[in-house]
Amino acid sequence: MTTQTTTPTTTTVLDASGVTMRFGGLTAVRGVDLTVNSGEIVGLIGPNGAGKTTFFNCLTGLYIPTEGKVSYKGTVLPPKPHLVTKAGIARTFQNIRLFANMTVLENVLVGRHTRTKEGLWSALLRLPGFHKAEDASRERAMELLEFIGLQDKADHLARNLPYGDQRKLEIARALASDPGLLLLDEPTAGMNPQETRVTEELIFAIRDQGIAVLVIEHDMRFIFNLCDRVACLVQGEKLVEGTPGEVQADERVVAAYLGTPFEGAPGADEVAEVEAAEAHAGTTAPAETAPTRTAPTKATGTPADTTAPDTTSTDEEGTR
Amino acid sequence: MTMTNNNTPTGTPLITVPAARHLTTAGAATALIGTFLAWTWTAEFPGDLTVTGYPGGLQVLTLVGAALTLLLALSGYGIKGLRWLTPGGANSPVRLAAIGVLGTTGFTIGAISVELGGIVNLEPGAWVSLAGAIIAVAASLGLPTDQPLDDTIKHNPLDRFLNTLRAPAPERAKDLPNWAEILIIAAAFGVALHVFTYGIDTEYAELFIGYIISVAFGFTALNRAGLISRITRLTTKHRNVTLAAALVAAFCFPFTQQNEQYALIGANILIFATVALGLNVVVGLAGLLDLGYVAFLGVGAYAAALVSGSPLSPVGVQFPFWAAVLTGAAASLVFGVVIGAPTLRLRGDYLAIVTLGFGEIFRLTVNALNGVSGPDLTNGSQGIPSIPDLNLFGFDFGISHDIAGFTLGRSANYYLLMLVFTAVVVLVFRRSGESRIGRAWVAIREDETAATAMGINAFRLKLLAFALGATLAGLAGTVQAHVSYTVTPEQYQFAGSVPPNSAFLLAAVILGGMGTLSGPLVGAALLYLIPAKLQFMQDYQLFLFGIALILLMRFRPEGLVADRRKQLEFHETGQLDVPAEDAPLTQTTAGTTKAGA
Ligand SMILES: Nc1ncnc2c1ncn2[C@@H]1O[C@H](COP(=O)(O)OP(=O)(O)OP(=O)(O)O)[C@@H](O)[C@H]1O
Ligand SMILES: [Mg+2]
Numbered sequence: 001m002t003t004q005t006t007t008p009t010t011t012t013v014l015d016a017s018g019v020t021m022r023f024g025g026l027t028a029v030r031g032v033d034l035t036v037n038s039g040e041i042v043g044l045i046g047p048n049g050a051g052k053t054t055f056f057n058c059l060t061g062l063y064i065p066t067e068g069k070v071s072y073k074g075t076v077l078p079p080k081p082h083l084v085t086k087a088g089i090a091r092t093f094q095n096i097r098l099f100a101n102m103t104v105l106e107n108v109l110v111g112r113h114t115r116t117k118e119g120l121w122s123a124l125l126r127l128p129g130f131h132k133a134e135d136a137s138r139e140r141a142m143e144l145l146e147f148i149g150l151q152d153k154a155d156h157l158a159r160n161l162p163y164g165d166q167r168k169l170e171i172a173r174a175l176a177s178d179p180g181l182l183l184l185d186e187p188t189a190g191m192n193p194q195e196t197r198v199t200e201e202l203i204f205a206i207r208d209q210g211i212a213v214l215v216i217e218h219d220m221r222f223i224f225n226l227c228d229r230v231a232c233l234v235q236g237e238k239l240v241e242g243t244p245g246e247v248q249a250d251e252r253v254v255a256a257y258l259g260t261p262f263e264g265a266p267g268a269d270e271v272a273e274v275e276a277a278e279a280h281a282g283t284t285a286p287a288e289t290a291p292t293r294t295a296p297t298k299a300t301g302t303p304a305d306t307t308a309p310d311t312t313s314t315d316e317e318g319t320r
Numbered sequence: 321m322t323m324t325n326n327n328t329p330t331g332t333p334l335i336t337v338p339a340a341r342h343l344t345t346a347g348a349a350t351a352l353i354g355t356f357l358a359w360t361w362t363a364e365f366p367g368d369l370t371v372t373g374y375p376g377g378l379q380v381l382t383l384v385g386a387a388l389t390l391l392l393a394l395s396g397y398g399i400k401g402l403r404w405l406t407p408g409g410a411n412s413p414v415r416l417a418a419i420g421v422l423g424t425t426g427f428t429i430g431a432i433s434v435e436l437g438g439i440v441n442l443e444p445g446a447w448v449s450l451a452g453a454i455i456a457v458a459a460s461l462g463l464p465t466d467q468p469l470d471d472t473i474k475h476n477p478l479d480r481f482l483n484t485l486r487a488p489a490p491e492r493a494k495d496l497p498n499w500a501e502i503l504i505i506a507a508a509f510g511v512a513l514h515v516f517t518y519g520i521d522t523e524y525a526e527l528f529i530g531y532i533i534s535v536a537f538g539f540t541a542l543n544r545a546g547l548i549s550r551i552t553r554l555t556t557k558h559r560n561v562t563l564a565a566a567l568v569a570a571f572c573f574p575f576t577q578q579n580e581q582y583a584l585i586g587a588n589i590l591i592f593a594t595v596a597l598g599l600n601v602v603v604g605l606a607g608l609l610d611l612g613y614v615a616f617l618g619v620g621a622y623a624a625a626l627v628s629g630s631p632l633s634p635v636g637v638q639f640p641f642w643a644a645v646l647t648g649a650a651a652s653l654v655f656g657v658v659i660g661a662p663t664l665r666l667r668g669d670y671l672a673i674v675t676l677g678f679g680e681i682f683r684l685t686v687n688a689l690n691g692v693s694g695p696d697l698t699n700g701s702q703g704i705p706s707i708p709d710l711n712l713f714g715f716d717f718g719i720s721h722d723i724a725g726f727t728l729g730r731s732a733n734y735y736l737l738m739l740v741f742t743a744v745v746v747l748v749f750r751r752s753g754e755s756r757i758g759r760a761w762v763a764i765r766e767d768e769t770a771a772t773a774m775g776i777n778a779f780r781l782k783l784l785a786f787a788l789g790a791t792l793a794g795l796a797g798t799v800q801a802h803v804s805y806t807v808t809p810e811q812y813q814f815a816g817s818v819p820p821n822s823a824f825l826l827a828a829v830i831l832g833g834m835g836t837l838s839g840p841l842v843g844a845a846l847l848y849l850i851p852a853k854l855q856f857m858q859d860y861q862l863f864l865f866g867i868a869l870i871l872l873m874r875f876r877p878e879g880l881v882a883d884r885r886k887q888l889e890f891h892e893t894g895q896l897d898v899p900a901e902d903a904p905l906t907q908t909t910a911g912t913t914k915a916g917a
Binding site: 032060062081082085086089093097098099101102110111112113116118119120122123124134173177218237 | 789
């Protein structure tokens, strides 16, 4: 997996073309095209109600898109959630949907479902392969819990975890299905800045394992830090797509977020500041908006590159 | 180290704690002594309470209750060798046990007075025991509380009183050698078998009511004392041993029964419990509310009856029993898939309504297949009577056998046969529950959307649960047909006064504890035994049953046997959340010294 490189010529993992979703008269998603390449972290931003979650639901088969098709590594996906997961796309939910009354370990084990075969007969008769498969699943699940740092809470009930841990557990559960593409719906919502930092590093680590990531987030600093490419959805339509720098500089994005166009083009820094303020107004401390950074220059996103913004951010965290 | 923290139940104490303890002990002893005296002058009141020096009937219950109170009270003194009795709290169990003694004694005195016409019929012994019980209860209220009043409880007198009946969970016990732990488990099952047999053998309603009062309070007292959770810890540690012990205890039951009628109750409880456990796969694990489950029992029973060689069976064949069992199970399986496939795409309430409908359709169809309104397949409302008794390997189930000095009657034979089926269902429940499939079921129950997003084919797994549940019920049905001689459509209703019906099955699962192994077994035993023993309440049975369910849902929504998850779900104490291994070291050492006492 470490041999994965992130050169522009890598394969396309996800290819959604012309995805449209209508609910009666409301068109929540309108003709959205999006591709995610292997080794890439792609961000999806947009104001509330823009259709981001609906787009995710179309990708994962929870909704059957009215139009358009979604293909994963070249094969068109049937709109059935379990088949999508089996094909290799895993996801988390905006409003956490853990199996609340199962333990942390069991949650992850459920995530292994598609990658294990043991059926009812195997369970009833305890056929030879049963214990081996069960042990292997447990081992892999514990590995994942260690990866997200919840190994000590394996026996706790999911519902009793702190909020941040619940979000992390959702990621571990999704990773358990050995996906090639991970869809994260607002993975840092409700997290404090430290937790957000940890999540950011977690996502980089996931990408380094060769898993492409598509992430929805309102936290602009987080998105622009993290992503190789960002798409902005407004009222169901894809407005812009490009490197974080490009999207940050695009006045249509700012207009969409603030509702009114700006008189005179603002500088990239100001845009970022305004956007950050917007994103954090409801959830996090005002102090969060203070540091403004120049547009990250990590479009190529090689591992060496990715560590650089990390360290600077950590410094910021420390000095605050 | 001591369990006493100095908040007494009522602000300023009327008596000092040591005085209260002495008085409680004295009261319990008095109640105990009273049971050796005559309570009434005539043997007209059942149980013969007239003999001095030999407690009988309800006196025995008071005797046992008083002895338990005495032991618990003595344990409260910190006497070495008795302290293991109360690892949780030492005072609330005393109160509960004393109240139980007062309840049993008071009930007995009331029953004697009412049945014989006035309190003049009481002899001094009854008054001695009553006085002892009252003193014990009153004095025990002066003992400290085990559980400090927390601020979430409103401080009105009732809440304060209820709080005095609670106790914190006990600390972890010192690990005993394996053989000792296994011996404790065996002893616990021995006691449980004894208590259960006593209940089944109660010959008159008064004794059964007294029994229920005694068992309810006695059990709660032991639970508060922390003994039950200690034993539960052992049983979860040695699960196979526990299963084996339970099986042996259940196996011993018919050997204690010389009365055919009581052995039949045992066999019917076993059938009911087995079907309830099958339903628990569907409701408890997969979370599918099935209101027509009894139909699957009916399909199995009818299939077995049709091929049983009954002279009145429209199908004139006689299969060997193993083939009949397979036929019954297969018929139920097919029926389950046929019903499940179209309905399982529905969620929640819709599924409940559709299964309710299908349950009734089964009954009506069987009624209609009588040769008049349809082809003759089932004899309609006549049912299929005279199902012959089984004969396996030359063992005739219809006649009595003498084995090692014990006589096993017809019902005992069927009880033992049914026990094999119960064991199979227990094994199926446990093994399927603890596997990839079982986890997927629970995941679907918890959040179907998230489960499908985890790659679970929800429809297929729900159908699997439904079909497995149906097959298990069908299995039980094949034995039931033989036990009851006759199968008629009216045996398989949604609600009726005879227990294996859909409403009672569901109640057994909910009352016992959804998703647990032992819950439905306990629930089914209670739900069968209570109506069977209290015949005089027949007319009000459904009414009382409804009240009991409402009370249960109000006070113990997780059911009698709660699995750890459910307990957390309904009572957010957060305490139980900490896995056993996480117990702080300091606590463990405290627990060790105590357990070592
Ligand atoms: N099942 C549905 N039926 C009808 N309308 C829906 C449905 N799901 C979403 N919508 C509508 O589609 C629009 C887009 O919703 P969506 O949840 O995708 O927005 P979002 O971009 O995820 O917003 P947020 O940032 O608040 O999460 C909203 O107007 C929403 O009301
Ligand atoms: Mg959303």
